[in-house]
Amino acid sequence: MATLELDSITKTFQDGDEEIVAVDDVSLSIDDGEFLVVVGPSGCGKSTTLRMVAGLETITSGTLSIDNRVVNHVKSQDRDIAMVFQSYALYPHMSVRQNMSFGLEESTDLPDDEINRMVSETGEMLGISDLLDRKPSDLSGGQQQRVALGRAIVRDPEVFLMDEPLSNLDAKLRAEMRTELQRLQNDLGVTTVYVTHDQTEAMTMGDRIAILDGGELQQIASPLKCYHEPANQFVASFLGEPSMNFFDVALDGDRLVGDVFEYPIDDEVRADLGEATDLVLGIRPEAIKLVESKSDAHEFEMTVDVVEPMGDENTVYLHFDPDADPESAETLVATIDGFTRVSEGDSVVARIPQDAIHIFDGLTGEALHNRSMEDAADQVDLA
């Protein structure tokens, strides 16, 4: 078990005469036993970051230390880390037992019977004891995934690295493995860096999540903090499904003026905005309420465009102007209770509560005003 520290890590690739920056000045520090999820869209540099930690890519600049020991130039095999790959990367000519013993045979001087005992123990822990003598090609995807995990766990490394380990599984199995992985990591207490593009995995699994975009670290915080207090518009849009609603607005006195609506704000919110006048108003779909009739300036008469029933809830797409072209008009997405009856073409009143809005700088994307986590928690208590 160990701490892991990335200090101003940068990676550039040479493509002909062009220099491509894959990872740009990323600093992270991961506590002993922590589960950190690195998340971002494809091409954001998250896998490259992980591969640099593994020693599979060289580090262009910056320092990487495991347990306060700088390992920039330490070979992969001497870093005492284990990695689980998306493709599992099992050795096809070896049985499951041989796959799992390989690392111990290569990296330790343990006697064969000791290795055998450890492999059997790990096999039992993962529920793959009866598969130990089979070849990887005889196993299902889920079983192969377990073997790949087992191969990492049996070595008892300082750090686990996981590169989208669940993305080749079907949805149901993925949900199961998500829970199991968390339980395992909790039991083993091994420092883990987990890379994924799946925001559900990021939200549910990590102690903290690090969000990367374009090779730059956007935010690193607990999942709930990232969700409720995003550092910028990218983080706000990346987390949450359906994604947060954004409207370009301009500040005019104590009102936010958009193309088709005006939204009054009070002094407290106004104070957060400073000098900026080009703003983006953000509101999460689940914060929007449908009410009986318009009684407040934060409520808007809208027309239902599309309803997507999800069972427990409905996702509704609303327009401000009933006559607008549905293709181009500004849409407000709201998530409402599954029992609420709405259908296409209905006129409804939507409330955008002021305590749930986020306001971003229109130029830099930086968050100027977020709903506070305490407020969000209070609302849950009331409901």
Added chain:
Amino acid sequence: MSDSEPRTDGGATTIGRLRRNLDRMTVEGAGLYVVLVFAAAFYLVPIESGLVTSFKTGTAIIQTAPFAPPGPSGLTFEKWQTAIDTLLRGMGNSLLYAVPATVISAFVGSITAYGLTIPTWKKSYKAVVLMLIIAGIFIPYQAVLVPLTQFWSQWAQLDQVLSFVWALGIDDDYVGIVELVITHVAYGIPICTLLFRTYYKTMSDEMIESARLDGATLRRVYRRIVLPLSGPMFAVVLIYQFTQIWNDLLFTLVIVSTESSPAAPVVLILAGLGSSLEGQDFALRMAGAFFAALPTLAVYIFFGEEFAEGVAA
């Protein structure tokens, strides 16, 4: 043939099925079969003719068509007997260099290809080495004959180095066998390297990386991961190299040169078999040719399954 009719498996007799198939046969279908049968015959007739000729007496060869089987009076196994007697010692000599040269060139090719593919060495260095190796494939045998003779007779005088072997009572002509092994290995490395490199390119990078993270050194990755997975490509390379080396006449001509030498390979003896001042003994030549080809056939049969897998890869 048309697929419009439902396929049923009724009418259990073979005759019935055959008749139904014939009923459905269109003109194009029939034409296709005629062409196929003709093509098959075109390829098989020379082999068949050779085989029946090898069992014919001298008179039968003159009296019957080349592809017709010998009559009871024209049948003889005497030519095969003579061919085996004459070629057997050459077979031994050929195996003596063909087997080691094949195995060594395949193995060296595999290691070279591994070095050029898997490790993260600088691409620019790898490219130069690879270019040189690939250029080696295109050097024709004829171009190296003179330098080769000079090399073995003036630069590397192996017969002196190996004098302790001749002291043991082994004929010093066998130095030719050693020279043949080295020559064929050198000549075989480029093509073997290229074949293995193509194969290793398709190997999963993540699997190799995983082995490196598991603590395996480059050498151990080769030994425990790459080599065990190279089986199909080894089959391809072994078959290809063995056939090449076994059938090569040119190098044996310049290095061993005389069929009377105790170290004469089978191809050298075969070249003179059945020809004399009285004329060609066709039956003996055919029997000799078939006998000399048996080992290559055996290698194909032995590695056939892996060969198919390797070619498909």
